[in-house]
Amino acid sequence: MNMKKSLLIAVGFVLILSTVLAGCGGKSAGGQGKTLIYGRGADSPQLDPALVTDGESFRVTENVMETLVEYKKKSMEVKPGLAKDWEQSDDGKTWTFHLREGIQFHDGTPFNAEAVVFNFERWMNQEMKPSKKDDFTYYASMFGGFKGDEGHIIESVKAVDEYTVQFQLKESQGPFLQNLAMSPFAIASPKAVKADPAEFAQHPVGTGPFKFKSWKKGDSITIVKNEDYWQEGLPKLDRVIFESIPDNSARFTALQSGDIDVMDGLNPDDAKRVEKNENLQLLKRPPNNVGYLAFNTEKEPFDNKKVRQAINHAVNKKGLIKSFYAGLAEPAKNPIPPSMWGYNEKVEPYEYDLDKAKQLLKEAGYEDGFKATFYAMPEPRPYMPDGKKIAEYIQADLKKIGIEVEIVSPEWQTYLEDTEQGKHEMALLGWTGDNGDPDNFLYVLLDQDNARVPAQNIAFYKNEQLHDILIKAQRETEQSKRAELYKKAQHIIHEDAPWVPLVYSTPSLAAQSYVKGYQPHPKGSDSLAEVDIEK
Amino acid sequence: MSTNTPTIQKEEQGTGPGTEPVDSPLRDNLRALLRHRSAMIGGGIILFFILIALIAPLLLPYGYNQIDPDARLQAPSGEHWFGTDDFGRDIFARVIYGARISLWVGFFAISGSIVVGSALGLIAGFYGGWRDTLISRLFDILLAFPAILLAIAIVAMLGPSLENAMYAIAIINVPTFGRLMRSRVLAVKQEDYVLAARAIGMKDRRILFSHILPNSWTPIMVQGTLGFATAVLEAAALGFIGMGAQPPEPEWGKMLSDSRAFIQSAPWTMVFPGLAIMLTVLGFNLLGDGLRDVFDPRMKQ
Numbered sequence: 145m146n147m148k149k150s151l152l153i154a155v156g157f158v159l160i161l162s163t164v165l166a167g168c169g170g171k172s173a174g175g176q177g178k179t180l181i182y183g184r185g186a187d188s189p190q191l192d193p194a195l196v197t198d199g200e201s202f203r204v205t206e207n208v209m210e211t212l213v214e215y216k217k218k219s220m221e222v223k224p225g226l227a228k229d230w231e232q233s234d235d236g237k238t239w240t241f242h243l244r245e246g247i248q249f250h251d252g253t254p255f256n257a258e259a260v261v262f263n264f265e266r267w268m269n270q271e272m273k274p275s276k277k278d279d280f281t282y283y284a285s286m287f288g289g290f291k292g293d294e295g296h297i298i299e300s301v302k303a304v305d306e307y308t309v310q311f312q313l314k315e316s317q318g319p320f321l322q323n324l325a326m327s328p329f330a331i332a333s334p335k336a337v338k339a340d341p342a343e344f345a346q347h348p349v350g351t352g353p354f355k356f357k358s359w360k361k362g363d364s365i366t367i368v369k370n371e372d373y374w375q376e377g378l379p380k381l382d383r384v385i386f387e388s389i390p391d392n393s394a395r396f397t398a399l400q401s402g403d404i405d406v407m408d409g410l411n412p413d414d415a416k417r418v419e420k421n422e423n424l425q426l427l428k429r430p431p432n433n434v435g436y437l438a439f440n441t442e443k444e445p446f447d448n449k450k451v452r453q454a455i456n457h458a459v460n461k462k463g464l465i466k467s468f469y470a471g472l473a474e475p476a477k478n479p480i481p482p483s484m485w486g487y488n489e490k491v492e493p494y495e496y497d498l499d500k501a502k503q504l505l506k507e508a509g510y511e512d513g514f515k516a517t518f519y520a521m522p523e524p525r526p527y528m529p530d531g532k533k534i535a536e537y538i539q540a541d542l543k544k545i546g547i548e549v550e551i552v553s554p555e556w557q558t559y560l561e562d563t564e565q566g567k568h569e570m571a572l573l574g575w576t577g578d579n580g581d582p583d584n585f586l587y588v589l590l591d592q593d594n595a596r597v598p599a600q601n602i603a604f605y606k607n608e609q610l611h612d613i614l615i616k617a618q619r620e621t622e623q624s625k626r627a628e629l630y631k632k633a634q635h636i637i638h639e640d641a642p643w644v645p646l647v648y649s650t651p652s653l654a655a656q657s658y659v660k661g662y663q664p665h666p667k668g669s670d671s672l673a674e675v676d677i678e679k
Numbered sequence: 680m681s682t683n684t685p686t687i688q689k690e691e692q693g694t695g696p697g698t699e700p701v702d703s704p705l706r707d708n709l710r711a712l713l714r715h716r717s718a719m720i721g722g723g724i725i726l727f728f729i730l731i732a733l734i735a736p737l738l739l740p741y742g743y744n745q746i747d748p749d750a751r752l753q754a755p756s757g758e759h760w761f762g763t764d765d766f767g768r769d770i771f772a773r774v775i776y777g778a779r780i781s782l783w784v785g786f787f788a789i790s791g792s793i794v795v796g797s798a799l800g801l802i803a804g805f806y807g808g809w810r811d812t813l814i815s816r817l818f819d820i821l822l823a824f825p826a827i828l829l830a831i832a833i834v835a836m837l838g839p840s841l842e843n844a845m846y847a848i849a850i851i852n853v854p855t856f857g858r859l860m861r862s863r864v865l866a867v868k869q870e871d872y873v874l875a876a877r878a879i880g881m882k883d884r885r886i887l888f889s890h891i892l893p894n895s896w897t898p899i900m901v902q903g904t905l906g907f908a909t910a911v912l913e914a915a916a917l918g919f920i921g922m923g924a925q926p927p928e929p930e931w932g933k934m935l936s937d938s939r940a941f942i943q944s945a946p947w948t949m950v951f952p953g954l955a956i957m958l959t960v961l962g963f964n965l966l967g968d969g970l971r972d973v974f975d976p977r978m979k980q
Contacts, residue, residue: 393940411940413752413765463748467765522921533937536926537766540746551926 177369177382178677180659183395183404185524187362187388192345193328194267195278199526199576202327203669204365204386208250209330209350212241212260212309213321217663218430220580222325226255226351227309236316236621243307247374249333250355257303262334264301274341282328285588285600286579287317295593316621319581326578327669353379353673363388373673380661380676392524399424399654405677406655406662409524412470418654427653431483432666434476434585435527435574437538437644438603443569446516450508452641455570456494457501458541459644467537468530469649476645478634479585483666485623486582486630491638501545513546519563519571522553526651526668527574534646535572564598571602572646576668582630587614590637605642711973718969724962732778741769743776744927752945762947764938770948773929774955780930781959784845785910791849793856793903797896800860805868805887815861818854826851826909827916834922841930844923848913852906859902863895870894897974904970908963915956931956 186200193205214225227241247255266272267283268291280290288295297320299312313320323329336349348356351374354367365386369379387404389395392411399407400421410418410426418426437459439446446452461475477493480486505511520535521528528534535551542549549570554562563571578584588594591614592606610633617629637643653664661674712718731738741759747767755762761770803814821829833847867873868891876886915932917923924930931952938948 391939393942413940413944417944460748463746466748467746467751467767532921532926533765537746539927540744543744553921 178380179383179385180381180406180672180675180677181385181387181404182672183387183389183398183407185388185390185392185395185409188365188386190345191348191356191359191365192274192332193330193348194263194280194283194332195274195345196328197281199668204367205330205348205350206327206352206669207354207367207384207672208348208352208356209332210352211325211327211330212243213325215325215580215665215667218665220322220432220577220666222321225325226260226331230321237313239311239313239320240304241309241311243309244374245307247351248372249336249351250349250370251333251336253333253335255331255351256306257309258306259334260309260331261301261303262337263329263331264298266337267329268296268298272341274345278345280328282326282578285594286319286323286326286329315619318618318621318623318626319579319583322579322581322584327667353671354384357383375673379673381672384672390523392529396654399656402656405659406653408651408653409526409529410652410654411524412468412472412529412652414654415470415472415652418652423657425655425657425659427655427662427664428472429526429651429653429664429668430666431474431481431648431650432580432668433527433574433576433651434479434481434648435525435534435572435646436476436479437646438563438568438571438573439642440566440569440571440602440604441606441642442566442604445508445510445514446569448508448510449640450504451510453494454501454504454508454545455542455547456641456644457497457504458545458547459538459646460496460541461646462496464534464537465647468534469647472652473647473649476648477638479590479637479643479645480582480630480634481577481648484577484580484582484585486627488631488634490631491634494641494644498541498544505545505547511546513548515548515550516569518549518551519559519568520551520553521556521559521572523556525574526576527647527649528572529649531572561598563602564600566597566599566602566604568602573602578667580666582626583614583618586630586633586637587618590642603642605640607636607640610636708973712969715969715973717965718973721962721965721967721969724958725966728778728959728962729782731775732782735772735775735779739769739772739775741772743772743929744768745772752941752948754945755947761951762945764934764948765941765945770934770951773934774931774951777929777931777934777952777955778959780841780924780928781911781914781956784841784848784914785907785963788845788848788910788914789852789903789906791846792852792906793899795849796853796856797860797899799853800857801864801887801892801895803857804861804864805883805891811861814857818857821851821854824851827913830913830917831920831922834917839922839925841924841928844914844917847917848910851913852910855906856899856902859898860895863898864891867891867894901967901970901974904963905967908960908967911956911959911963 184200184203188201188204189198190196190201191205193202193209211225212227213222215221216223226244226247228244230239230241232239243257249255267280270290273279284290288297290296297313297315297317299314302310304310330350332344333349337344346359353370353373355370357366357368359365367384369382373379389398392409395407396410396414398404415426418424439452441447465471465473465475475493477491478488518535518539521531524530532551532553539549539551562568563573575585575589588600590601590603590605592611594601595604595606613629613633617626620626620629655662658677658679660676660678664670745768750763750767751765753759753763759769759771761774764770799814803811829851830847833850834843837843837846873886873890876890914923914930918930918932919936921936924933934952935949941948
């Protein structure tokens with residue numbers, strides 16, 4: 145625990161106070177045109193999407209920069225974006241993209257094949273990092289590493305002519321197209337990046353419907369309408385202000401008093417109040433996430449499968465959902481959400497049964513229980529509105545089977561670092577799908593490749609058989625065959641129980657009823673191009 | 680108050696066996712205290728909390744950590760006197776167990792700061808010189824920080840837990856008692872009986888413990904009672920920001936913080952722990968004020 149957290153809390157207090165006190169005041173940010181004020185839980189760390197992995201950054205960059213292909217409005221299916229169409233060769237290794245013509249970056253430079261090549265060259269070259277601290281994390285995890293790495297899947301990216309780009313892959317990759325639609329692979333203006341790569345992360349320049357205007361650190365980010373946007377009639381708003389209000393209840397108060405127009409991270413218990421309020425509307429994000437409890441399988445006694453299974457039997461998921469999700473969630477049994485193809489319906493969940501749990505602990509030789517540390521996230525996440533309370537709930541059940549857990553809750557950045565390093569014994573975490581592919585859950589979160597420090601697989605779960613299946617599924621391009629492989633994978637994971645899959649949640653947002661056309665996207669961040677205000 | 684004093688003395692003389700012609704000032708003060716209405720109310724509240732904290736487990740049909748998702752956020756009723764929280768836990772049980780925690784933290788934290796603070800104050804006041812400079816500057820440094828910030832910093836260093844919160848509260852209260860003791864000692868040191876004791880060759884240690892300390896401790900006691908109230912508040916504040924009691928301990932401040940989201944939909948989750956904090960603090964403040972009225976010679980006419 146450190147001073148940062150207490151500072152944050154202090155700031156939170158001030159914000160609560162100020163929102164409560166300012167409740168009676170009107171809109172401060174008046175001015176010309178249609179302005180949408182978007183209340184959210186935290187500021188963006190950086191605005192270069194290639195360097196970040198968090199939703200708060202993508203939420204902004206998605207509206208400023210665009211990708212070659214995009215997801216459809218309500219699903220994770222891919223549709224044309226900056227590329228109007230594409231072809232794949234028969235061996236699956238060559239992809240050719242035809243780009244839209246006549247698009248300009250916000251700085252006036254043209255969007256063309258050279259720009260696309262420049263961006264990919266930048267991400268695959270570690271020397272192009274703006275600083276030592278930064279990393280093109282997502283590029284490495286989606287395309288198997290950087291240039292020169294053994295697993296790196298992109299052989300080359302070439303500009304065939306001004307508006308044609310060709311990717312040559314070393315191996316075919318099932319989720320390749322899905323990956324390209326991810327926010328981190330949005331195309332940046334080469335001129336702006338070359339001018340000052342570090343500055344770019346503070347001032348993104350792309351082709352999107354909105355231009356970056358200003359950023360008050362820790363407070364708000366303003367983006368304004370791109371008058372020359374290539375899609376006719378869009379965007380409908382003139383200005384969007386992303387405002388950070390860390391506390392969920394304070395943010396809701398701000399919405400009720402009309403200080404903000406849209407908020408994400410609605411407390412599930414407030415959902416009913418939104419529905420009852422005529423001036424507000426409830427927006428439900430299609431579920432595409434999993435909240436889980438990971439065991440550090442490298443540490444005793446969690447290296448014992450029976451112990452892990454015992455704890456699986458000791459968690460009352462239905463009770464958790466009733467208490468902390470107000471019913472806006474489903475109990476989980478697999479690491480991927482049920483909306484995703486390849487989900488294995490046949491897996492039999494571990495029932496909540498404390499006697500069975502005790503029995504398994506006895507078989508494992510821990511009849512008298514044991515002590516463990518239990519990491520619980522300090523901030524609300526889409527998949528877990530209140531990690532500390534969920535941990536406290538689980539703590540009470542574990543005590544009944546003799547396991548004493550101490551809940552640890554450092555601030556969010558430390559939390560992520562500690563779990564990446566494997567300092568935890570048990571930890572709560574979750575994942576929102578980025579690209580609609582099971583690979584994005586199973587390989588990223590549970591494959592042995594990702595069990596090295598800094599690990600995404602914070603269970604440090606290693607299983608050769610699973611690894612073979614997951615790699616095979618990656619190379620395969622036919623979806624039905626891949627689905628079969630992923631179903632098999634889920635069986636193995638269920639049996640080994642490196643996690644307690646807790647819930648698939650439906651995160652909810654709330655907006656003023658005059659906000660029109662807001663469609664929450666399953667990937668967790670939303671395009672605001674078609675959003676309008678009709679007062 | 681003050682007008683009563685002679686009456687008591689008269690009564691005392693009248694009813695006493697006559698073997699003890701001079702009335703003890705302590706007994707005198709005690710009687711005055713018993714007649715001090717607000718002090719008695721304060722004392723009564725504290726006694727009440729101590730009592731329920733002691734016999735809590737005997738009374739309660741529910742454990743403080745008994746979770747029931749089907750009974751969450753229920754309004755106060757015959758079954759759950761204070762309602763239930765979002766875990767479906769009985770708030771009455773939690774508030775009562777919370778009394779144990781708050782009193783425990785207050786008592787040990789304040790005892791700790793009294794012992795350490797008084798010792799340092801005695802040394803500083805009695806010996807003066809470099810010892811005084813050193814100790815007084817140390818107090819100045821501690822007092823330079825706002826108390827709660829200093830407590831947060833200490834807990835941040837030690838790691839968040841109830842015990843560490845207690846240490847932090849003890850540390851931040853040391854200078855208050857230290858300064859008080861020092862100033863008393865400086866005054867008492869000049870008294871004739873101390874000079875007399877010195878003149879007959881009494882050792883420092885004996886002067887300190889049989890003359891100076893007994894004549895300096897009343898303000899400490901008054902301040903201790905008032906400090907108890909602050910300590911309860913500080914413990915709640917630390918609990919509120921997650922740096923004090925850890926789950927599932929039902930500390931009042933933590934209960935408040937945990938139910939922030941329900942202030943509109945289920946206000947009882949905040950009202951009862953809030954009331955408990957308020958009453959305890961009020962109790963100690965009333966008692967402390969009463970003690971000061973009775974013991975402080977300047978308050979008497």
